[in-house]
Amino acid sequence: xxxxxxxxxxxxxxxxxxxxxxxxxxxxxxxxxxxxxxxxxxxxxxxxxxxxxxxxxxxxxxxxxxxxxxxxxxxxxxxxxxxxxxxxxxxxxxxxxxxxxxxxxxxxxxxxxxxxxxxxxxxxxxxxxxxxxxxxxxxxxxxxxxxxxxxxxxxxxxxxxxxx
Numbered sequence: 214x215x216x217x218x219x220x221x222x223x224x225x226x227x228x229x230x231x232x233x234x235x236x237x238x239x240x241x242x243x244x245x246x247x248x249x250x251x252x253x254x255x256x257x258x259x260x261x262x263x264x265x266x267x268x269x270x271x272x273x274x275x276x277x278x279x280x281x282x283x284x285x286x287x288x289x290x291x292x293x294x295x296x297x298x299x300x301x302x303x304x305x306x307x308x309x310x311x312x313x314x315x316x317x318x319x320x321x322x323x324x325x326x327x328x329x330x331x332x333x334x335x336x337x338x339x340x341x342x343x344x345x346x347x348x349x350x351x352x353x354x355x356x357x358x359x360x361x362x363x364x365x366x367x368x369x370x371x372x373x374x375x376x377x
Contacts, residue, residue, distance in 0.1 A: 295361050295371065298327060302354045307347050315347040317370060319358055329360055329370040339375040350375070 300321040308315045315331040331337075337345045350356070355376040360368045 295359055297357060297359055299355070299357045299376070300327075302350055302352055302356055304352070305347060305350045317347070317350065317356075317358070317373065319356060327368060329358055329368050331370045331373070335370050335372055337373045337375070340377065345375065 298319060298321060300319040302317060303320045303326055304316075304318040306312065306316040314333065316328055317331055318326055318328045320326045331347060337347060337350065339345060350373070357374045357376055358370050359372045359374075360370045363369050
């Protein structure tokens with residue numbers, strides 16, 4: 214029993230000594246969850262830099278309507294370069310180990326087939342607003358694809374609506 218205790222004590226002490234010998238100097242400090250740039254005090258601008266033309270204008274506050282409540286306006290998340298295509302689904306390739314993004318091939322009324330890379334945050338939904346996954350798209354489904362053309366002429370689908 215004494216031999217087991219002595220062996221365990223020697224093993225513990227040697228492990229502590231080995232880890233202390235290989236420890237970096239920075240590891241002895243207490244870890245901080247605040248970035249160093251945030252800790253630094255902001256520099257005060259010189260009077261020449263603090264001109265009124267350089268300061269940003271204050272953000273406009275929404276005005277309350279006649280009832281005293283705020284109204285919510287609809288915002289469009291589509292960018293200026295987004296395009297729309299309607300057609301039927303020809304092929305669906307879901308993402309996997311060898312392919313990080315899903316792909317959907319859509320054929321329009323003229324028979325032209327276009328392959329879309331489905332963005333990770335793309336929304337796929339049906340006409341009633343139910344959210345779908347790429348796996349739920351079937352060959353022959355009528356869809357409306359909102360997409361944008363990225364680098365190298367790759368078409369990225371930002372949303373897909375199943376019309377049926």
